[in-house]
Amino acid sequence: MEVSVWDTYVQRQDGKVMHFDILVPSTLTDTDVIFGFGKRYLASKSFTTRELSVNECKFCHMQQAPVQVTEDIEADGYYIIEMENCS
Known part of the structure; x- marks a missing residue:
């Protein structure tokens, strides 16, 4: 499967x-949906x-x-790939 990679940086408290x-x-290009996935991931922290x-x-x-x-x-x-300061 070909995937789009969205490089994401978010400041923690x-x-x-x-x-x-x-x-x-x-094939997914709707940024509202993509950002929704990121928000769902952040809510799990x-x-x-x-x-x-x-x-x-x-x-990216x-x-x-x-x-x-x-x-x-x-x-x-x-899918989320954790790179830095994710835990």
Whole structure:
């Protein structure tokens, strides 16, 4: 599956900046839906963050997804890759 990678940075309440990628099918272009996935992910965290918006989340590139990522996207609609300060 080809996926779009949305590079995302969101400031946490403690001042650290979270960096994560939101992966979605390349056919999905509705930013409201993509940002909704990011907001759902942020709501699952035990700490508070700033609001996710177009300033924090930008399309980066497309790539082929590994099998596990494809399976998760097929089940949930998206996949998150945690990069920095996500826990």
